[in-house]
Amino acid sequence: xxxxxxxxxESTAERVALWRALHxxxxxxxxxxxDEIGLRLVAPAEDWRDRFDMNPAFTRxxxxxxxxxxxxxxxxxxxxxxxxxxxxxxxxxxLDTFAQRRPEIAAKLRVFEVDQPGPQAWKRQRLLELGYxxxxxxxxxxxxxxxxxxxxxxxxxxxxxAGQPAVVASTGVSMYLTRDAIAATLRQVAALAPRSTLAMxxxxxxxxxxxxxxxxxxxAEAGAAASGTPFISFFAPEEIRALARxxxxxxxRCVSGADLTxxxxxxxxxxxRPAVSEELLVATT
Numbered sequence: 001x002x003x004x005x006x007x008x009x010e011s012t013a014e015r016v017a018l019w020r021a022l023h024x025x026x027x028x029x030x031x032x033x034x035d036e037i038g039l040r041l042v043a044p045a046e047d048w049r050d051r052f053d054m055n056p057a058f059t060r061x062x063x064x065x066x067x068x069x070x071x072x073x074x075x076x077x078x079x080x081x082x083x084x085x086x087x088x089x090x091x092x093x094x095l096d097t098f099a100q101r102r103p104e105i106a107a108k109l110r111v112f113e114v115d116q117p118g119p120q121a122w123k124r125q126r127l128l129e130l131g132y133x134x135x136x137x138x139x140x141x142x143x144x145x146x147x148x149x150x151x152x153x154x155x156x157x158x159x160x161x162a163g164q165p166a167v168v169a170s171t172g173v174s175m176y177l178t179r180d181a182i183a184a185t186l187r188q189v190a191a192l193a194p195r196s197t198l199a200m201x202x203x204x205x206x207x208x209x210x211x212x213x214x215x216x217x218x219x220a221e222a223g224a225a226a227s228g229t230p231f232i233s234f235f236a237p238e239e240i241r242a243l244a245r246x247x248x249x250x251x252x253r254c255v256s257g258a259d260l261t262x263x264x265x266x267x268x269x270x271x272x273r274p275a276v277s278e279e280l281l282v283a284t285t
Contacts (some may be wrong), residue, residue, distance in 0.1 A: 009042070009094065015053060016095065016172065017035075017042050020033060020039075021039035022056070022063050023035075023067045027063075028270050032265070033071045034101070037101060038097050041130070060272065061275040062275055064272050064273055069260070069280060072260060072264075073171065073280075076197065076282070077109070077167045085197075086109050087110050087160060087165070090114065090169050093113035093114060093115045093120075096113060098111070099138045100132050106138070107135065110160075112155055114141045115141075115142065116143070120140050120142045139160075142154070165192065165196040167196070174201060174202045175233055176232065178233065183246075187247045187248060190285055196285040197283070197285075198249070198284075200283075201281075202240050203231060203277060204236065204279060209276065210275070240252075240254065244281060249285060251284045252284075253282050254279050255281075258276060260280075
């Protein structure tokens with residue numbers, strides 16, 4: 001049965017969830033991330049794999065990027081939890097399913113999912129309908145960004161302890177924000193307790209992208225612009241590292257597509273690898 005679509009999740013979050021499922025359904029094992037829970041939440045039409053944005057060849061490197069960045073951040077959260085960091089904040093959470101897939105790790109944390117009120121209410125409803133529930137350690141934090149609400153204030157009201165370190169993740173968001181908005185977020189996270197870590201994806205300028213990926217990248221940019229959410233911010237690695245340090249982080253490094261390939265895709269016989277037009281900033285306080 002197809003889920004009630006109102007208020008539906010954003011199209012970009014839905015696409016990410018379906019690409020995660022495609023990785024499991026189309027790509028050979030071992031899978032970098034096994035996530036078909038997002039597919040269950042979306043409950044798309046039966047012919048969803050026939051959609052133009054689900055084309056197996058076109059989405060190959062993009063779905064690899066999606067699962068690679070998610071796996072990296074979840075590994076980071078698990079690693080930091082072992083070091084005594086017990087708060088995990090997901091900005092623009094969308095259909096993230098860490099809490100449902102990895103309860104043995106998530107239950108040791110306080111997981112805060114920050115997102116727009118409508119899509120988050122829809123997700124809450126679907127989690128309850130599917131029997132996952134909302135455990136006490138999972139906090140769904142609605143923030144109406146369009147109305148000017150502060151994610152920081154909402155996070156604090158939800159029980160986040162600013163005096164304790166945290167892992168903060170932001171994926172697939174920075175390209176839609178202005179440089180000033182990105183810097184504001186960086187400054188806010190940089191003010192967290194020592195040993196806090198930010199993992200944030202950013203988009204490379206197209207001239208730094210792999211030439212083979214540029215046609216797909218241009219199509220993605222055109223689609224985003226047509227839907228009213230154009231890509232507006234791009235950074236070279238040295239630029240984003242410098243910005244992070246200017247905003248108060250003690251250390252900042254970048255994790256490239258090549259780094260993720262070596263970490264999660266080495267030795268594969270099918271040649272699957274993530275796109276290299278998106279990278280990760282990892283910055284610590």
